[in-house]
Amino acid sequence: xxxxxxxxxxxxxxxxxxxxxxxxxxxxxxxxxxxxxxxxxxxxxxxxxxxxxxxxxxxxxxxxxxxxxxxxxxxxxxxxxxxxxxxxxxxxxxxxxxxxxxxxxxxxxxxxxxxxxxxxxxxxxxxxxxxxxxxxxxxxxxxxxxxxxxxxxxxxxxxxxxxxxxxxxxxxxxxxxxxxxxxxxxxxxxxxxxxxxxxxxxxxxxxxxxxxxxxxxxxxxxxxxxxxxxxxxxxxxxxxxxxxxxxxxxxxxxxxxxxxxxxxxxxxxxxxxxxxxxxxxxxxxxxxxxxxxxxxxxxxxxxxxxxxxxxxxxxxxxxxxxxxxxxxxxxxxxxxxxxxxxxxxxxxxxxxxxxxxxxxxx
Amino acid sequence: xxxxxxxxxxxxxxxxxxxxxxxxxxxxxxxxxxxxxxxxxxxxxxxxxxxxxxxxxxxxxxxxxxxxxxxxxxxxxxxxxxxxxxxxxxxxxxxxxxxxxxxxxxxxxxxxxxxxxxxxxxxxxxxxxxxxxxxxxxxxxxxxxxxxxxxxxxxxxxxxxxxxxxxxxxxxxxxxxxxxxxxxxxxxxxxxxxxxxxxxxxxxxxxxxxxxxxxxxxxxxxxxxxxxxxxxxxxxxxxxxxxxxxxxxxxxxxxxxxxxxxxxxxxxxxxxxxxxxxxxxxxxxxxxxxxxxxxxxxxxxxxxxxxxxxxxxxxxxxxxxxxxx
Ligand SMILES: Cc1ncc(C[n+]2csc(CCOP(=O)(O)OP(=O)(O)O)c2C)c(N)n1
Ligand SMILES: [Mg+2]
Numbered sequence: 001x002x003x004x005x006x007x008x009x010x011x012x013x014x015x016x017x018x019x020x021x022x023x024x025x026x027x028x029x030x031x032x033x034x035x036x037x038x039x040x041x042x043x044x045x046x047x048x049x050x051x052x053x054x055x056x057x058x059x060x061x062x063x064x065x066x067x068x069x070x071x072x073x074x075x076x077x078x079x080x081x082x083x084x085x086x087x088x089x090x091x092x093x094x095x096x097x098x099x100x101x102x103x104x105x106x107x108x109x110x111x112x113x114x115x116x117x118x119x120x121x122x123x124x125x126x127x128x129x130x131x132x133x134x135x136x137x138x139x140x141x142x143x144x145x146x147x148x149x150x151x152x153x154x155x156x157x158x159x160x161x162x163x164x165x166x167x168x169x170x171x172x173x174x175x176x177x178x179x180x181x182x183x184x185x186x187x188x189x190x191x192x193x194x195x196x197x198x199x200x201x202x203x204x205x206x207x208x209x210x211x212x213x214x215x216x217x218x219x220x221x222x223x224x225x226x227x228x229x230x231x232x233x234x235x236x237x238x239x240x241x242x243x244x245x246x247x248x249x250x251x252x253x254x255x256x257x258x259x260x261x262x263x264x265x266x267x268x269x270x271x272x273x274x275x276x277x278x279x280x281x282x283x284x285x286x287x288x289x290x291x292x293x294x295x296x297x298x299x300x301x302x303x304x305x306x307x308x309x310x311x312x313x314x315x316x317x318x319x320x321x322x323x324x325x326x327x328x329x330x331x332x333x334x335x336x337x338x339x340x341x342x343x344x345x346x347x348x349x350x351x352x353x354x355x356x357x358x359x360x361x362x
Numbered sequence: 363x364x365x366x367x368x369x370x371x372x373x374x375x376x377x378x379x380x381x382x383x384x385x386x387x388x389x390x391x392x393x394x395x396x397x398x399x400x401x402x403x404x405x406x407x408x409x410x411x412x413x414x415x416x417x418x419x420x421x422x423x424x425x426x427x428x429x430x431x432x433x434x435x436x437x438x439x440x441x442x443x444x445x446x447x448x449x450x451x452x453x454x455x456x457x458x459x460x461x462x463x464x465x466x467x468x469x470x471x472x473x474x475x476x477x478x479x480x481x482x483x484x485x486x487x488x489x490x491x492x493x494x495x496x497x498x499x500x501x502x503x504x505x506x507x508x509x510x511x512x513x514x515x516x517x518x519x520x521x522x523x524x525x526x527x528x529x530x531x532x533x534x535x536x537x538x539x540x541x542x543x544x545x546x547x548x549x550x551x552x553x554x555x556x557x558x559x560x561x562x563x564x565x566x567x568x569x570x571x572x573x574x575x576x577x578x579x580x581x582x583x584x585x586x587x588x589x590x591x592x593x594x595x596x597x598x599x600x601x602x603x604x605x606x607x608x609x610x611x612x613x614x615x616x617x618x619x620x621x622x623x624x625x626x627x628x629x630x631x632x633x634x635x636x637x638x639x640x641x642x643x644x645x646x647x648x649x650x651x652x653x654x655x656x657x658x659x660x661x662x663x664x665x666x667x668x669x670x671x672x673x674x675x676x677x678x679x680x681x682x683x684x685x686x687x
Contacts, residue, residue, distance in 0.1 A: 063486055063664055091488075113486060113664030130490050131448055132420055165419035167451065193420050195396035201419050268395045327669035334659045341628060345657050349669060352676070 009212045013252075014232055015222035019280050021288025029231050033295045039226055040290060042075040043283050044301070045308045046095040049104060052312050053094075053111060057261045062111040068095050070190065070256030073223055073282040074158070075099040076230040077186055077251075080237060081156055086124040088139040088157040092188065092255075093128065096158060100125055104315035109322060115333075116325060133163035136172035136185065143176065143183035143240070154182040154240035156233065162193025164207050170214075173248070177214035182240035184233065185211075185248040188223065190255035195268040211248035223253030224282040227289075254280070327353055363545040368538055371513035371546045372402045372478075375520040376440065378550055380410050383438060386524060389416040390425055390442030399444060400480060400539055426452035426477060430460050433475045438524055446481035446533060447490035453498075460529040461504030475529045476520075481509070482574040482624055484537035484671060486664035493661060494573075494625035499531050500602040500634070506555055507602040509533040511576035514546045515599055518553030526555060535574035542577075558605035560612075564592035567681055568612040570635060571622040572598040579622055581674035582681065591685055601631050606638055613639060617648040620681055624671050627655040649687035654680050 016027045031039075050068050057065040068074070071092065078099035081087065087100050094107055101122020109117025110128070118127035129135035139157030146153050163169055164187060176183050187207050191198045204210060211218030221232040229251060236247035254277040258265045265274075290296035327349045331342045338346070366374065380386045388403055388410075394417035397404030407415035418425050422443055429439035443449045449456075456477070464472045483492030500507050506528060510516040516534065523530040561576060562583050571579045576597045583593035594612050598605060613619050619639060621632035632653040639651055654672045662670050 064488055110663075113667070115663055130488055131450075162420040165421045165424075167421065167423055193391075194399065195392045195394075196417050196420070200417060262399070267397070324665065327666055330657055330662050330666050330670055331659045339658075342658055345627070345659075349657075352669070355679070 009209060011206050011209045011212070011218055011220065013220040013222070014228055015225045016227035016231060017222075017225045017285055017289050019285060021285045021292065023227075023289055023292075027231065029227055033293070036290060036293070036295055039076060039079060039230070040283075040286055040296070041304050041308075042079070042095070042099050043072040043226065043286065044305060046072045046075055046098060047283060048305070048308050049098065049107075049312055050094065052316075053108075054257075054261060056108070056111075062108070063113055064260050064262050065111060066092050066260045067257035068092055070254045070277065070281070071095065071188055071223070073226040073229045073253065074188060074251070076226040077156060077158070077233040080230050080233040082153065082237070083123050084151070084153040085237065086126070086139070086142050086153070086155045088126045088135050088142070088155060089128050090132075090135060090159045090163070091128050091130055092160065092190075093158050097122070097125060097128075104312055105319040105322070108315060108319040112319065114322070114325065115329070116322070133159060133166035133168040133172075135159070136163070136168055137175070139183050140172045140175045140181055143181035143246075144179060146182055147179070147243075152241045154184060154237045156184045156186055156237065158186045158188060160193060161187060161189040161191065161198050161201055161207060162196065163187070164210065165201055173211065173214040173246075176246040177216050180243070180245040182243070183246045184236040184240055185246065186233065186251065187248065188251050188253055190253050192255050192259070192265075192269065194259045194263065197269070206250060208248055208250040211246075216246050216248070218248035218250065220250045220252055223251030224280045224285060226282060226286055253282075363547055365543045366513050366546040367540045367543045368510070368513045368516045368534065369400060369402050369540060371517040372520060372534065373404055373406075374546070374548065375517040376403060376406060377409070379440070379521065379524045380406065380414065382550065385436060386438045386440060387414050387416065387432065388440050388442070389418050389429065391418060391420055391444050393417060393442050398442065400536065402478070402534075403442065422448055422452040423455055426460070426475075427455040429475050429477075430455060430463070430473055433473045434463065434471050438474055438476075440476045440478060440524060443477060443479040445491050445493070446479040446495060447493035449477070449479055449495075452477075456499070456505060456529070456531075457502050461502050464528065465504060472527055473529045474527050476523045476526075476532055477529070478532045478534060480536040480539070481533040482535040482537060483661055483667055484574060486667060489663060492667070494623070494656065496531075496533055496601055497625055497630040500631060504529070505602065506530040506600070507533070508555055508600045509535065509573040510599060511535065511538060511573055511597050513542075513544050515553055515559065515597075517546055518551050519555065519599060521550060522552045522555050525552070530555065533573065537574050538577070553599065556600045556603040556605055558608040559597045559599055560608075561595040561597050562593065564594035564616065566592045566616060567618040567620065567684060568594045568596065568609070568616045569620045569622060569677070569681065570596045570598060570609055572601060572631070573623070575622045575624055575672060578672065578674045579677055582677035585674065585678045586681060589682070591681065593681065598631070604634065606635070609635060609639070610643055613643055614646055617646055618684055619647065620652040620654055620677070620684055622654045622672055622677055624656045626658050627653060628658050630655060649684055652680055652684050
């Protein structure tokens with residue numbers, strides 16, 4: 001028997017705007033100028049909110065914060081979703097979560113240490129999963145449910161490059177391929193998993209190509225090009241809704257900030273590298289494009305910026321107005337029907353609260 | 363002797379162990395160039411090179427599973443799980459293999475592996491970064507579980523864990539990492555696994571604790587002593603094997619026992635100690651055993667963390683009640 005080739009793979013990189021903001025008109029999506037403006041507004045909104053959160057963390061009002069700086073084009077993925085789709089986010093997805101309809105004050109509440117914030121406004125958004133890659137399997141299950149009940153919707157699940165090393169990633173991809181599930185794996189390859197660079201995370205050339213091993217297609221997109229992200233995610237979601245199975249999208253981007261407010265990236269990566277990525281900034285690039293299309297003016301951006309700042313300030317007031325929830329919350333949501341032991345512990349919490357008040361009064 | 367916090371003591375311990383034995387490897391997420399997210403492995407890669415201090419891909423099951431293989435092959439891996447709340451995907455490897463390979467092969471193979479992991483709360487961290495799930499591991503036959511509460515115990519226990527012929531889970535209460543400094547010997551020394559430490563002698567009541575709650579028990583003991591209640595505080599240091607003899611010894615002369623941990627109340631280390639006392643020493647008790655513990659609920663986010671965690675006030679309050687029984 002002669003040897004023959006039994007598998008040939010194909011992975012493409014896709015972008016619409018180049019680094020200078022020049023557009024490939026053949027690939028340009030048909031957006032109205034209002035839609036383009038909205039996309040831009042979302043990106044600067046996320047950047048402003050992100051900046052605020054870093055400051056709030058420094059002043060002790062928020063816990064450890066994970067910045068989205070540099071990955072703002074992620075909002076395009078949320079805008080590509082339909083109402084009945086589901087978003088299964090990871091911990092660097094404030095842009096996605098907000099663009100899908102959650103409120104600033106909800107994210108501020110979670111960041112400030114209250115579980116109540118995780119009840120996001122906006123349709124079908126799961127709370128953020130912190131254990132890396134675990135949420136991919138939930139997305140698979142939700143997509144499976146859609147398939148079984150013959151809904152024409154899809155799930156977008158988001159995660160980082162580091163997540164592709166976890167077993168859960170591979171198991172989720174495998175299930176999705178075997179059962180041909182309507183799920184889009186949206187990998188934000190920001191080149192780093194805390195201090196570990198992408199090249200030490202996997203020996204494969206791209207992350208996108210991993211999809212081929214599970215029997216479906218993978219594509220790389222320029223993750224600092226919101227139009228490319230929009231087009232790629234829209235197409236993958238459409239394919240999923242039509243019953244044509246899953247897609248892996250590798251969004252090539254860069255984590256411009258430290259991993260979190262508890263991290264110091266200068267320990268493990270060069271300033272040169274970060275500087276080089278600054279030139280590819282998704283907002284700058286999109287601004288140039290809008291300017292060339294005569295949609296953007298400085299006055300307009302200033303006005304929008306002002307509105308955004310006002311809204312963020314308002315949300316902070318709202319977040320501060322949220323009354324402190326009682327300590328009995330700790331035990332009240334463990335089960336729908338509490339157990340005898342949890343009810344006893346609830347009494348203990350109430351008694352401890354009363355004792356504290358008495359001690360304070362003394 | 364040098365003044366060290368727990369991080370520095372652990373770092374010194376790892377340094378010494380790697381220097382003394384070429385088969386000791388350190389591996390995990392961000393342990394190399396970054397020196398670990400808490401800096402416990404700071405400087406090790408620089409000194410011993412990337413073949414012995416290894417930044418792995420992000421995969422806990424692989425870190426532990428591969429460490430089992432390395433241990434079988436004759437190395438002494440010291441694996442780090444970045445937070446104990448992320449150890450669960452490695453659970454199968456620990457339970458099904460690390461804990462059983464000696465027994466399964468009737469001693470032909472063994473697994474001298476250390477898994478270090480920060481644990482417990484009190485620092486207003488994100489979800490899953492404040493877990494106290496040590497009892498899960500204590501329940502597994504074939505695993506040893508230790509948790510120091512001071513810098514010098516941390517260094518000595520780590521030395522014992524690394525030379526131990528069997529798998530040891532080494533939990534580090536992250537709240538204590540930088541809480542206090544003490545004089546620690548630069549020389550090699552071992553704190554034996556399975557030996558409790560008498561933190562404070564007392565004749566009226568025994569308080570058994572470990573990890574993050576030890577300093578709270580000490581504070582409570584101090585406050586109680588002003589009221590004439592002399593509390594004997596024991597730090598278990600090793601949870602499995604347990605120094606039950608030390609607990610018995612103490613209870614024999616105090617006749618009262620409280621157990622304090624921040625892990626959930628039910629099915630925990632406290633339950634084990636209380637059950638053994640009930641079985642073997644019940645006639646020596648003047649009052650029922652008391653458990654002062656976290657709640658049977660997921661560790662809350664920061665706003666309610668304080669309400670969840672036992673503290674010195676609550677410990678003192680419960681012990682006074684116990685004294686008045
Ligand atoms: C299972 C698990 N292990 C470890 C961690 C600690 N941790 C948090 S984020 C992170 C790196 C994640 O990298 P990546 O997936 O690329 O996402 P990014 O942070 O770059 O957005 C690690 C190791 C975790 N949250 N979950
Ligand atoms: Mg990453």
